[in-house]
Amino acid sequence: MEVSCPISAERVNENVVRIIAFMVAAIATFCLIFSNYWAMVFLLVDFAARAFGSGNLSMLKLIAMQIVKALALKPQMKDLVPKKFAATLGFGFCLLITAMFLLKLPLLAMMLTALMVVFALLESLFAVCVGCYVYSFIQMLKRKKV
Numbered sequence: 001m002e003v004s005c006p007i008s009a010e011r012v013n014e015n016v017v018r019i020i021a022f023m024v025a026a027i028a029t030f031c032l033i034f035s036n037y038w039a040m041v042f043l044l045v046d047f048a049a050r051a052f053g054s055g056n057l058s059m060l061k062l063i064a065m066q067i068v069k070a071l072a073l074k075p076q077m078k079d080l081v082p083k084k085f086a087a088t089l090g091f092g093f094c095l096l097i098t099a100m101f102l103l104k105l106p107l108l109a110m111m112l113t114a115l116m117v118v119f120a121l122l123e124s125l126f127a128v129c130v131g132c133y134v135y136s137f138i139q140m141l142k143r144k145k146v
Helices: 014-034 038-052 059-071 080-102 106-126 130-145
Strands: 011-013 077-079
Touching: 011 014, 011 080, 014 038, 014 059, 014 077, 014 080, 014 106, 038 059, 038 080, 077 080, 080 106, 080 130, 106 130
Parallel strands: none
Antiparallel strands: 011 077
């Protein structure tokens, strides 16, 4: 299923998104291995910068753009809005994980973190954006209602 955005013509470089996803998976894996969820607060802020803003304040995006530039990867442009929606879901996941950690529910925090690692690795390694599929599904439901 091709994920497309009927709302906006804005585009994003898929290479940058996939590198960001790999870094998210690495940081979340660090949280799992060391049971240190304070790095999740960093992910929470970074997802917020990409989900609710232009992404210019996202440290992970800035690093990913430098990696793409250094490797001279050819841009692969994709629709921005589904990726922003996916970043919003990432923000929600990080918020929920942080809350579970602070509420002293480590098993729940670990399960949600593991799920986020799986989603991030799907994006990073196979260009499968679960959040984008959720976005497309919601758009289909909206069209059926009209």
